[in-house]
Amino acid sequence: MVIELAEILSNEQIAQGIWRMSMHAPKVAADYVGPGQFINLLTDDNWDHLVRRPMSIAFVKDDAVDIIYKIFGEMTDQFSRKNSGDTMNILGHLGNVFSDWDRQDKEPVLIGGGVGLAPILNLYELCTDAVLIMGARTAAEHFMKHEPENHIYLTTDDGSSGIDGNVLTALNEIDLHENSIIYACGPELMLLAVQKFAVEKNARAQLSVESYMGCGVGLCQGCVIERQNGQVMKHSYHEKYSLVCLDGPVYECDEIIFG
Ligand SMILES: Cc1cc2nc3c(=O)[nH]c(=O)nc-3n(C[C@H](O)[C@H](O)[C@H](O)COP(=O)(O)OP(=O)(O)OC[C@H]3O[C@@H](n4cnc5c(N)ncnc54)[C@H](O)[C@@H]3O)c2cc1C
CATH class of the missing domain: 3.40.50.80 (Nucleotide-binding domain of ferredoxin-NADP reductase (FNR) module)
Known part of the structure; x- marks a missing residue:
């Protein structure tokens, strides 16, 4: 588990109220195990928001970690105001994974x-x-x-x-x-x-x-x-x-x- 300051590669609205953010997070990507795991995010290193917000990992490709998020309240609204080149503070990877989805008989x-x-x-x-x-x-x-x-x-x-x-x-x-x-x-x-x-x-x-x-x-x-x-x-x-x-x-x- 690491804390990583990740640069945002893209952050786009993909449907009403739903956004996809891609971040350059090589340390989290390197440790990632599989679908089900999540990361815990902060938008800024200040006292306005002390508690991180958990987001499932949507995709990992090379050094990029993507999330798909729905605007719920203040912090996810702040996520959507971030631009490419801005940073996110990531704690991860966290949690366990789905299992047996790769069994031939299932x-x-x-x-x-x-x-x-x-x-x-x-x-x-x-x-x-x-x-x-x-x-x-x-x-x-x-x-x-x-x-x-x-x-x-x-x-x-x-x-x-x-x-x-x-x-x-x-x-x-x-x-x-x-x-x-x-x-x-x-x-x-x-x-x-x-x-x-x-x-x-x-x-x-x-x-x-x-x-x-x-x-x-x-x-x-x-x-x-x-x-x-x-x-x-x-x-x-x-x-x-x-x-x-x-x-x-x-x-x-x-x-x-x-x-
Ligand atoms: C393991 C995990 C993975 C998650 N993955 C995703 C994801 O991939 N994409 C995504 O969009 N969201 C995900 N969530 C939910 C996400 O963390 C919350 O929507 C987010 O924390 C809301 O933060 P906010 O500051 O925008 O809203 P807040 O201001 O904190 O909350 C606004 C309102 O939303 C409700 N709310 C907030 N958090 C939750 C919650 N966890 N469960 C139920 N109701 C809640 C409350 O009623 C609150 O009043 C995940 C949560 C967990 C625990």
Whole structure:
């Protein structure tokens, strides 16, 4: 894990409220393990913002690390005001990774919604035969095309493009095979619905959880999530709770309970 002052290579709006930033971060890129991992960012080295903001790694190519972010509040708004040549202070890499997506006998079904698009797109780039479902409120928030013939399904809450409904509507429409594994990242309500779906269908699912988070390194204890199995995990001393920053953000769906 390193702290790196990364120069911004590009920072562009790719859909309504959604931006992609590419940063020159050779140290973080060199340590990067795979989809699921995240970095914790500060825009400036001053007292205005003490707490970093976690962002999943969307892509790593050579020395460049990319994020895809949604403007939520003050800090992500500041992200969007940064220009090429400006810097970002990165702490990373952090977190664990999605697993078993590369098994020949498995079919990955990838689901991303809201701020959860980045790790899912990262994983999609690596998968050869995956189903991709991306959810948004409206067409303007999508930056990909609805292509059912290529197993890419977009959904919109207002029906303005793709499937009218949410990612669960799409998930119910596709044929889930015995060997499918669901990988999902998005708002808690979405993850809860995917978890329920997976339990009902007896399907395996890995969920990447985007809880509130402070330090990202297990000190502040701000990102706890309740655990189902009660076992002590590698990094966390809680029996009942897990720290998303150290034990996650990726969990098997039967490992956690949403509050
Ligand atoms: C491991 C991890 C990976 C993430 N990856 C991404 C990513 O790739 N792209 C992306 O756009 N976002 C991602 N997020 C969420 C992102 O960190 C928050 O949206 C961001 O911190 C908001 O900061 P802000 O200063 O703009 O908003 P704030 O001013 O801090 O918050 C504005 C409002 O947003 C809500 N909010 C803020 N943070 C969260 C949160 N973590 N969960 C739920 N609600 C929240 C609160 O209601 C708050 O009032 C990730 C979060 C985690 C924990």
